[in-house]
Amino acid sequence: DLDDALREIREIGEQRRGRVVVAASPTVACRLMPQVVAACGQQFPFITMGLRDDVQSDVIRKVKSGEVDFGVVIGPFAADDLLSERLMTDSFCLVSRADHPLASQQQVTWRDLDGQRLVMLDYASGSRPIIDAVMSEHGVSASVVQELGHSATVFGLVEAGVGVSVLPWLALPLPADTSLVARPLVPRAQRTVEVVRRRDRSLSPAAEAVWGLIRQLPARTEDLR
Known part of the structure; x- marks a missing residue:
């Protein structure tokens, strides 16, 4: 009981709890994101992760409007108001x-x-x-x-x-x-798969944790076959 209480206090202190919503293009959502959702549930039990599978234009719109914490899109991608990082x-x-x-x-x-x-x-x-x-x-x-x-x-x-x-x-x-x-x-x-987020807004600790999980994906689709 004490261990559980201490772990919960630590999670509160690190703020690795709460809801994180990620939007992803359909092929990415189907092939890559299920393992991220599963890993999030195992490594961060106090984080609830929501996945939105949308066409690319809707993913970008939702990232810019703040409807989602960040997105996973097809690149090469560039926008002045968004930061992007190549995954694979x-x-x-x-x-x-x-x-x-x-x-x-x-x-x-x-x-x-x-x-x-x-x-x-x-x-x-x-x-x-x-x-x-x-x-x-x-x-x-x-x-x-x-x-x-x-x-x-x-x-x-x-x-x-x-x-x-x-x-x-x-x-x-x-x-x-x-x-x-x-x-x-x-x-x-x-083509590339990239994570994108707003340039003018920092991610919450919970969203940073999920971002880190996504960065652990394979570097090439050949590794998935």
């Missing part, structure tokens, strides 16, 4: 049906996308501007036939034969019992 790197893959001609290749070049019908995430995704820029750099002329907000819908349309897709590896794993495959796109194009 991610790259892109082609997702297609197993019977698609490109699926027979061990890796797919960006030029191989020329003339393909693409099912893509829309511009609410932090990845879409990066993908468009890389395709433009490689002179890819492809037809975007569908633009969706969620990767699960993209998977369904690709499996139905509507087209192929370019997705970050963090959008995987592929759904179970499907005919879909993923192939690396080369040359490797990177």
Whole structure:
């Protein structure tokens, strides 16, 4: 009982208690944040962590307005009123049906996308501007036939034969019992995963503790596969 009382007093003194709310882009929220939520519950039992999975524009808006303590977004990211710190790197893959001609290749070049019908995430995704820029750099002329907000819908349309897709590896794993495959796109194009917070506001000790947990994530998505 004395040990419990002393630990609680110490937690009060360090203020590692209270509620911390973090907003994250969907692929980040799905693949990375569950382990952070679990680790927070184990290491900081007096902190209640709330997770918000929002499209990138909403994550940024909520960080700026103070609705959340900080956010986890897709980069490279820069804003004068926000501080950002890079956590890890991610790259892109082609997702297609197993019977698609490109699926027979061990890796797919960006030029191989020329003339393909693409099912893509829309511009609410932090990845879409990066993908468009890389395709433009490689002179890819492809037809975007569908633009969706969620990767699960993209998977369904690709499996139905509507087209192929370019997705970050963090959008995987592929759904179970499907005919879909993923192939690396080369040359490797990177995006980053970054934590962002307001420049004019310090984090509470509780939020600092959660920020520290997030910084322990793997440095590359390859470490997650």
